[in-house]
Amino acid sequence: MxxxxxxxxxxxxxxxxxxxxxxxxxxxxxxxxxxxxxxxxxxxVQRFRRAVFDAQRRIVGGLLGEFRTHWLHVDILVLDKSLRGSGIGRALIEQAEAAARERGCHGLWLDTFVFQAPDFYEHLGFTRFGTIENFHDGQARYFYLKRF
Structure with missing residues (x-):
């Protein structure tokens, strides 16, 4: 044995x-x-952060992102409802693009939901490269990029 x-x-x-x-x-x-x-x-990985303040120095919006592997990923872009359509969102994206170009990045990428701002990003020249249909409760999640 x-x-x-x-x-x-x-x-x-x-x-x-x-x-x-x-x-x-x-x-x-x-x-x-x-x-x-x-x-x-x-x-x-380095952070890119911008905040929007009102006259009373309250935060009413901002953009939070990170430079990752030659791209700037926009994690969050949000504005108070009263500021939407004011041009501030465009200004935030333009600052992000300028910073990404300065660092030699290939572009920006992000994701958004169908009920958030897909039309806004498309208007600014972003291209949808992916979708998760029915991400949650029937809501689609879209992935966008903008190459330089």
């Missing part, structure tokens, strides 16, 4: 990271950056 095999512990474990465990999260990001580097280089 052969020798009995002793069970070996697994060579890996999957576990949740705490929200404040930034070091472990960064280690995961670093793994991806190392993998992508031969293909994309090592562009650092």
């Amino acid at each position: 052969g020798k009995a095999l002793t069970p070996q512990p697994p060579a890996w474990i999957i576990e949740a990271l705490a929200d404040d465990d930034r070091d472990s999260a960064q280690a995961v990001i670093d793994l991806l950056i190392d993998h992508n580097a031969p293909f994309l280089g090592r562009p650092g």
Whole structure:
């Protein structure tokens, strides 16, 4: 009779990271950056942020984005309802485009819902490159880009 095999512990474990465990999260990001580097280089992630203030210095809108792998991703663009159609949204996008061009980016990309601003982005020259139909409760989610 052969020798009995002793069970070996697994060579890996999957576990949740705490929200404040930034070091472990960064280690995961670093793994991806190392993998992508031969293909994309090592562009650092930097934030692009603009806020719109009213006369009382209350925030009434803004644009939050990040430069990622040679593109500026617009995470959030929002304006108070009273300011929509005023040209401020266009000005925010123009500032984002200028900053992206200055950094040598290929363009901007973003996503929006059907009930948000697809017509606004198309009017500014963005091209829809993807759609998730029925993303939630019948609402479509659109993905746009604008190349320079």
